[in-house]
Amino acid sequence: MGKTLDNVYKHQSLVYKYFLYVVSVALIVFFFPKGGKFKYDFQKGKPWQYENLYAPIDFSIKKTTEEIEQEQSSIRDNKTHYYSFDASIVSNVQVEVAEELNTYFQSGDFSSGQRQSLRTLAEEVIDEVYAHGIFQTVPEAESIVVVRNNEAQPISRTDIIALEGAKRNVSERFAQAGSEGLSFLSAMIRNSLKSNLVYDEALTESALSDELSKISYTRGEVDQGKLIIAKGEIVEPEDFKILNSLKDEYESELWMGSNYYFILLGYTILVALVLIMLFLFLKRYRNEIFENNNKVTFIFFNILLMVLATTLMVKHYESYIYMVPLCILPLVLKNFFDARLGLFVHVLTVLILGFVVPNSFEYIFLQIIAGIVTILTASELYKRANLFISVGQITLIYIIGYFAFHAIHEGNLENIEWVLFGVFVLNGLLTLFAQPLIYMFEKLFGLISDVSLLELSDTNSKLLKELSDKAPGTFHHSLQVANLAEAAANEIGANAMLVRVGALYHDIGKMEQPTYFTENQITNVNPHDDLPPKESAKIIIDHVLNGIEIARKNNIPDRVIDFIRTHHGTTTVYYFFKKQQELEQEVDVDDFKYPGPIPFSKETAILMMSDSVEAASKSLKNPTFTIIDEFVEKIVKGQMQADQFLNANITLKEIELVKKVLKQKLTNIYHLRVEYPE
Template identity: 30%
Template sequence: MSTLITKLNKILRFPLLLTIVLLITGVLQYMLMAKDVQGQHYDLKLFQVSPETIRSVKTIEDIEKTKKEREAAANEVEPVYSYSEEKGKNQVSTVNTFFDDLFESKQNLSDVKKKEKNKAMNKEIDAIVKDLDSLAVDVPRIDVNKADLRILLNQDTAELKMMQDEITKAITDQMSVPIRDDRLVEAKASIERSIRYSSVFPESVKGIGIRIARSALVVNETKDIKATKERMELASANIDPTRILQGQIIVQEGQVIDREIYRQLEMTGLLSDKVSNKPMIGLAILILLQMIFFYAIFTSNKEKSNFSKTRDLFITVLVYILALVLMELLNLIDGEFDVIIGFLFPAAIVPLLLRILVSERLAILATVMLGLSAGIIFQEGYSTVMQMEVALYMIISGVSCLIFTRRIENRSKILQTSFQVAGINILFIAFYLLLTQSNYTWNELLFYLIAAIVSAVVSGALTIGLLPFIESAFGIISSFRLIELSNPNHPLLKKILMEAPGTYHHSIMVANLAEAACEAVGANGLLARVGCYYHDVGKTKRPGFFVENQMNGFNPHDQLPPTSSSDIIIAHVEDGVKILEQYKMPREIIDVAAQHHGTTLVKFFYFKAKELDPDVNEANFRYSGPKPQTKENAIICVADSVEAAVRSMKEPTAEKIRNLVHAIAQDKLMDGQFDECDLSIKELKTIEKIFCDTLNGTFHSRIEYPKEEKA
């Protein structure tokens, strides 16, 4: 897998590779989860007998039924009427005005000579008619004609006065109460009876008086259109929307599907020919968001190499997809039980694996994304969007796992964490069961208790079981793998010890220096230590050519030209890489062997060769590199040179050691060996100090004891 990742990094730039991988991951996730959002649909016809009881899978408003109920409520509202007392007064005033005109005309006629009286009366009648017509613009016209006016003008003034009083009194009585359109006829009949049976009313003009009174009555209580409309709107608004509730039975098994039932089935999208694409689009958007978050977190990491980021990407995608597949398999048996089977899922496995193999940030993100996916996958038939209790269970279980695994030194820590997560799972499920306020049987309670424990323990067990396979497949190096590689019984370490014992001791000393320095600057001390154990494994091919393995003062380089000696020394790096690859060692360990000399110059043989040939090519005496790519490799590069130099010192002192360490570190810096890693000058000074402290403790001057005086 490491070879494949290396080839992909050479072919594609990481952002493009990341986009392609996440696109494929999103498509796979969509294919896995598509059926979880499609729901169940039925091929049913109108007036068909339902083959089963069908419930609504969601809460939805029945818009048509709501509209009808609101219209019915509005129509039942009684109209609002407005009573006008002024109308009664106006009608009485109109009648009084009419009689005032009569009295005035009678007064005018009293001064007219008898022979001119007829002509004058006609004139007065015309004037009264004109006044009546002008009054009729705003109120109903008093029902009298010219003949009636002639009769009234011939009546005695006292009789007319009694007639006026009787009519106005009758009008006032009738219009003191509300008169609507439907009561106007009744009111006119009532006023007619009142006048007809009046004893004070002159019989000769009763008919005229009745017509005057009837015509004077008008509707004084009219419909208030605005207030009525407001009341209708209020009544309509008070009607709650009619809803088909989630889980509500729409049709019972064996019931005929009438038009109303068919309409409800159609509206809730349960008919096969009415399947909505909205859930599929929603799922696609959710997956797109998830992939965007993954893209953002991978591109935000600037410290790791493209190889490491690509490897992390493949591990994350593999673990994420496998978790989704496991969820889908578990979901297949969900319908066979009345409990939430999702609580059995090993929710902590993904954060555990990613925390150990990749990073804590990515583990947190994957936990949240997996929780959202689980909410949809384990969604029950009547859940609106997702099964929130399962989603929260996954997230809380995963986050608690990350909190409890801040430091993982060995595999037993994983099992210990599993039991701690089990406690959290139990507490969450207890919260869920209590909040639902439902009654559960002892069997159900026992299931949920077992599910909480099984979920956590299986997470730990699967993590321990899968780690070696993933580490081996991807050449990744976890703390567990590093601890295994540091075992002295490892075949390669035995090989170094047996074939190059001096190199073995040198590697141990370099490991001590590198680990202490790495921990001081926040680098991976364990990786540096184990990398140092193997960094010089290439020397086992020709152990006698390296000074730490030479015995009896014999140095084979004395018999070789400088170029040959240089080639042998330089070759130990390439030989070490090949040996480590043969043993399928993790890439990080191989990188230590490849980069621990960078492109430094083999100075001893270079200057020796230059004495023989001043034009010698310096490039032939440099290691092939690459230069250190990480802090750990840069520190090992310095530690390797420092340990060898200090070991060869005669009578080392703290001052000598400090000067030598500083000189070597500055030489590496000026030679550009740290150009391709993120080691700072400040960190380099810290490393120098740690090296000095460690070396002073190792190569301290012995105390010279005084000789015993002779007696």
């Protein structure tokens, strides 16, 4: 048991990668929409490339979204408006008119017969006017139903009467009856009339919902065994609808029952294969990233983030699938790592998403092209204009690509979904979110971007200011090394900004005891003269450890601290080692060696060469082209013989280019001129 645990502990990094791999595969498959995949690819207006297709099952022909929306719109436009008949208002009007008549009768001499006749006439007129009810204003709706005594009664446009119309009808009623002398009664009734039909919004919406629920989402059936389309036949719009209906039915049925587990197994195998390709790529071509679990986790986190965002969009807003800013993925990865890795991960992510998105070929084509454009155009993101230019080009590629596919599918420019152009523009705007996202990733995963490197390269920063105050000679040396290393990095295509920052901070440990380093000694007094060689060597060596400690206290990123660790590798403090040998025969060389590690990247290797060449160049007297050439060759050759570049992924050709740049720069520094023959 103890042996097993010991093995697990030794291989814990590999165990973590296995765990990350399994969890990532499981999460991606879990994110996928629950449905199988139709085994035929087809496009409207293109020939059917497979054998004759017969209906494998009975299925319904589904209406398109546009057809359903048109039906819904038609029902909403012609919906029935419901009004409630308020009988209490009619009663109140009758009571009000009766009371006014009684008051009127008291002012004159009326017989009981006349009084009864007038009351009866008033009641008849009121009943006639309120026969169908009175609206406040004439409604515009074509279909109107009046609810009276819990009974719904449709009312025709000819029977609709508004309050003003009802008052006119009362006047006409008395005129037709030859009752001009009863103008007082006509006025009483007109003044008392009120609208009694009240719009019932709740009942109207309820009836509308019932009508909408009755919409059929299908229009016909296809029986099993019926020929759907023959080989070579053009997929016409009607065929396209039938094939889409079969596809939906097939995929939904495929996911049911025992098929579920086979589909799940298929998805798992395909996703697992894609992620294995990623691990193999990292292991073979980016081993320094593969060995760093933090960086591997960061890459997988970004893949999962894009898969989650896209699958959620597929489930809920399939038409707006291109709103997901997938190009953020290569943008971010190129910023933290390199272009090749960014494009490779982007392509693998697009392949994963190709399983679940509609029109997978169109989607994969557009996203891969957009990813390539991102890699080719996005550089130096710390310059604000570069990101906007890159995003503009990505958006343009999406628009041109969609336009081309639409022309291929439709054969004309009709029915272009202009809303998709807005989606592409929104995609571009969301891609601009890469900048704050990069900042968040820096803090979350402890990575470093070009923007942060630019901030660190400011010589007015607190730590570099302190270095220039305490150790001005070291500060000047660091600036010179930064210039040399940056030029060399540009020559071989390494990260020039990272090298420059590493060079600026590589000797900050010398601030602890600046006078023990020759570049800071302003007098002829050398404090090493009073120390034994071993102790002097320890002070020199300790500037690496002190530098690491100072950098960590000042929250300098690990990628920059790597330059402090490795800029001397495991070389020997040769001067004091020789002095110690003069004092005793048996000398332990390990006491005079830097702790390392040796450089493990192009950038750290460039710094080691530049630092050694710049520091040693101070001892050159009357340098010539030949002297500088031999001088640089000797220093770099010594480092190579000491196996300092074994772990750095730098080639012999690149080392030659670095030496060439260092020679040119030193020639410029010493202002050497070509000697012409006399």
